Amino acid sequence: MSKLLAPGDGLRDWWDSLSRVPKWGFGVLLFGALALLPLYTPPFLDTPGISFGGTMAQFAMVAIIAIGLNVVVGQAGLLDLGYVGFYAVGAYTVALLTSPNSPWNKMSATGPFSAPWAWLSCVPLAMAITALAGLILGIPTLRLRGDYLAIVTLGFGEIIRLMADNLSDITNGPRGLSQVAFPRLGESEKLPEGVFSNGNSSGHANYGTWWFWLGLVLIVAILLLVGNLERSRVGRAWVAIREDEDAAEVMGVNTFRFKLWAFVMGAAIGGLSGALYAGQVQYVAPPSFNIINSMLFLCAVVLGGQGNKLGVIFGAFVIVYLPNRLLGVHFLGINMGDLKYLFFGLALVVMMIFRPEGLFPARARLLAYGKAAREWLRTPPVEKESAA
């Protein structure tokens, strides 16, 4: 473990020392405070020139992606550079099923999806189809390792985007699919399409804020799911594969199956985020799924700390918040918001040299017996010494 102090190391020691109940208590308080942030925005946090609620909604989506990518990259150690492809599959599934531009539009008064429930019923479908996409991509590619896997996934991510671009009879090509369905909630005279529609654009509780709240709920659900997986046999297998694939194989871990499992899980979570994106923006077009976004998501995971699911949420916050905060801030005649990729690139290079595990590195834990074993190991063996 690196001896360098990172922000929050002391905090993490304190957090690790807590038992489960206070952890939950603080967790609920933290998420509650986070949820209230768009309503009572502190002036130093506010993003001038762009809706703070919208920024937070974007953050929630990227956080979900980061958690999903963290399963693949951080837990199982598979470098996936084409993750944006799954995001695209999720978004396009919702858009294809509900956009009037699409030949597969199933949303009508008589069709399978009626307007109020269309988005919600598409979400599990989007996740299932993305998981299937993960399975289809995973089976041939996961026999490769390391750098090769990275390049092949990059190729696949690019192929998905190019298909969205070129199959214009279905995806409407570069023009994209518009008027995607979204949840209808709280419809009133002032907001005829509910609080989630982009007609709800004024004030603090605008549609961005509502999407942020929805995203937060999903984040908590996914965190619970992924946390439980981490502590299970599957999670232990992932860590074993990440640390040494050959050794894991020799010890009887079916590495291919667990790698595939990680890939599919990650894909499904990415698809969920894509479905959120399609619903919030109500418009899906190929440029949103450029490979550079894949790199950006990876950046969130690496910044936050590969393998640490709370760390990567912080990473996602940095990735989304900083560019929006710096938008419109000028320095030497350069718009600082434009320089986001430059900063992130620099951050990646510097980080890899000084703290390759990220800001909040995942700590190697005794996964099997958890906290009890850790404490038992930490207490000095007093009795044995006296006996000797």
Added chain:
Amino acid sequence: MIHECMEHGAQYACLAANINFNLEGLRIGFWQLTIDGLAWGAIYALVAVGYTLVFGVLRLINFAHSEIFMLGMFGAYFALDIILGFTPSGNAYNKGIALTVLYLGIAMLFAMLVSGSAAVGLEFIAYRPLRRRGARSLTFLITAIGASFVMQEFVHFILPHLIKGYGGSNAQQPIILVQPKTQFHVFNATVSNVTILIVIAALILAILTDFAINRTKFGRGIRAVAQDPTTATLMGVSRERIITTTFLIGGLLAGAAALLYTLKVPQGIIYSGGFLLGIKAFSAAVLGGIGNLRGALLGGLLLGIMENYGQAVFGTQWRDVVAFVLLVLVLLFRPTGILGESLGKARA
């Protein structure tokens, strides 16, 4: 088109409408496609050498190599525009063969200088500290991605403030020194002066590189480090110096390829212009057998030609997909590539 689909009813018919399967087009245009593919392939081959040499010596995919190439394009443009004083305009200059080749030579040298120094700088700033710390290969790859971002965004946003009219979101105004003109015919295919220029220049550079790696003392050092770094060090080869040289050679060739590329696509000088070409060059390196110099050259030519065939069969918009699919297929079925051997084993 959508309405047409709805009328047909069956959705798979729509899918088919966007993908052709035109073998006749391939048969008719076969020689023309091959010759154009050779010109593309020559460019891929030169860039692929950079990937393959670095991989051979360090087992590292230098993801940022595409940006080294991109900087080379700007270097070539700078040389033509500021040093040689050509003004960017749509019209081609007609200076006669000798003078044109001289100007292009100067531009190429400058592009090589820019790319070579960028590659060595990248090695010094980003990769060397990682090697000192004995980082994992994943760490190297992420650093490469970061460096790639930095170089792209430098050209995108910082360069316009340093040199007026350079970089930014739009491509540079093209400077056309050579107007494409048919020189002669082979099997009904036309061969243009641009193609001749690219293929000959690439051929000379490839032969020089092959000579440098396989026949010189320096090259022996590179092969020794690729084969067994520890033993090479014990035999008095400076590993660090060899690594720097390897990056330098890769950078120089990427710079040369950058100039040739601007001959082929004069309007392609843009900050993001390296990415796609980089991936394709990497595919070429994998196709020929990564770590193998002659493999990279062969793989580049093959990829250029096959991409053209694929484009003829499936339609122009699927050109890039053909390259990616080829990459995936090669990695899945023969990850060692066609020639398969590594740099170290090539010649003892």
